[in-house]
Amino acid sequence: MARGDDTDGALRIELTAGLTVPAAADVAWDDLAAASSSANIFYEPWLARAAAVLPEAGGPMVLMAWIDAPAAPPRLAGLLVLQRRAGWGGRIGVAVQNWDQRARALGEPLVRAGYEHAFWQAALDFLGQRRRMGHYLRLSALIADSPSTRALHDVLAARKRHATVTRSFERALLCGGSSSAEYIGANIRKKVLKEQRRLRNRLEEQGGLVFDQLAPAAAIDPWIDELFRLEMSGWKGREGVAAAADVATERCFRAVLRAAHERRRLDFRRLSVGGRTIALLANIEAGDTAFQLKIAYDEDYAAFSPGVLIEMDYLDYALDTRRLARVDSCARPNHPMIDRIWADRLPIVSLAVPFDRWSSRLACAAIDTLRKLRDKRARPVATDC
Template identity: 55%
Template sequence: MSRQDGMADGRAAIVALPVDDATLAAWHVLAQDAGAANPFYAPAGVAAGQLLPESGRVRLLFVWQGARLIGALPLRTKTARGVALFVENWDQRLRALGEPLVLPGHEAAFWQAALPALARAPGQWLRLSALDRDSASTRELLAVLGARGRPVYETRRYARAVLHAGLSSAEHAAQHVRGKVLKEHRRLRARLADRGTLRFERLAAGEDVGPWVDALFALEQTGWKGREGVAAAADPATEACFRAMIAAAHAAGELDFHRMTVGGQPIAMLANLERGDEAFQLKIAYDEEWASFSPGVLIEMEYLAYALDVRRLLRVDSCARAGHPMIDRIWPDRRTIVSLIVPHPTLRSRLLCSAQAMWRARRQRALNRDMIETAA
């Protein structure tokens, strides 16, 4: 379907990649203006993610109001033995957020148009993963479903660390990091400076990003990811995806790349994707030979000062797993991430999703009993 077909009556259109130049330009604009920043669903993020084998056949749900693109969501149909099971917001291993790109104030209009189109897509139900529970889009989705009397099932929920604006870095440290810990950080920095000149540097706009990425991957190989064969450089597809995402962000002026060196030797690096006044931590790595100096913590503390005092970002998403042992201690705020199952408005879909919900509930009760018995 062309952009003009999707525009004709203002309804949603599900299209295949690649899209035409006019649609691509509108998608770029939407990615910049969306109420919930999501670089993983911007054109460059989708292009990079398609380099991964699990990306599958990606399609795009676009919602237009006249000539204006108000919403976009990459999609994939999950199949088993050639049968379409469900349609879902596109997922792959580097995607940290599944929020659709929606213009602020148009969230209800987006879902009112999107839900009927998604119900016509192949699959028995709709799965939406890695949503921000408190985003305007998720709130409006639940409101639209509620107004139509449609059920929704939450299948996963976790909280991950985020950094919010409001305090200076000094105020943040004073309120959220124990004085004993801050003293230890100062001691570690002094010990590092004894080994050579200690520098915290940031990749310049016109600088070649390639050597920085090479150094980042080399640092990651020194740690447990390298030993277990799960570092980015251990898998050609993962490496290609990271390189493409970082290179595209750098070209667009949306890459924030930091490194910590001692005597000119990189011992910790941190790559972030920026989108407006938000940032997403894409990858952090440090040289394990320097682990006793806590280089990962030190570069995060230095970045905290940069994010709050220099860039004055409204939010930085750690993109870390729940209960991360390092970042959770220095970033006290949390972003609640949820995954939802939405039955289509058919009896078959409702019954299938209801049966799944009952199975999950029974499984959770059994797990809870096992935990109680083990503790006893």
């Protein structure tokens, strides 16, 4: 067991098969999500259970670190959804990893602020003693500079071990702290703003440009149907990555959107012209943080940049009305649209973490060697041309 950073209580690790936990643990899970030093909607219980229908989501386990303080009700210090899968590149043994499926854009554990070091001490000890769980711990899509990730590196350094970086990139992030006018003035070129005004004026001429938001008591299914229709009509449908591309994915995202709406945590907004929907944007909030779950637009109106227009409308709302601390785009790196209007970047990293045994260290060393060979082959060759 490990001591909490700010308490005398000890941490007790419990591992459950599947995502169903006792009612008391479910309440504690929700409480932990609200108190976590880094918000992560994708490992909250309601969203995780909606994603469990995906074919690649099989075999999840919930690792819970309990605070058993004297004369106090038990609370969760940390929680991470796990699964066993083939190791890095499908070549390095079997790893125990943070739960990964197509609806997940972030792999951060939920850790109560102040318990980051204690959580990783207890979790690594617990997993390292169970050889059948995996040869090493694979952690994907972590925030590189989060309190949890920094604590993990500290704990490993104290044990004279280190994590191998298997992937790193940055994606667009919107940071609060300023008004939308200040943000736009500092980060978006006047030429771009002039073009946006021109496009809005041209749309107004076609019968009226309307930005609206799904009301808390309104029926959500018609909005979901329209979102899925727009996705299927565009490049996501052609490439088979739209929410409605298969039954399981549609069921998953429909359940996520409904659940977020029921919890009053869904910001669902629409852009229409002459009564025709040309863009939809769905965001899920967690305290002062939001995550962009889905965006879709009508490709017949692509020349008017409807995705940019609805994002700019949301920027005003996020910074001026909601005053959010940050919005994670959940977008791929170097996204051609969102990178142009959101200036901040969120560093994302994936790690291979060895346990305290020689076979685990050897597996992570092999991963490091293979990664370096891969990067060397991918590096462009300099020429004298």
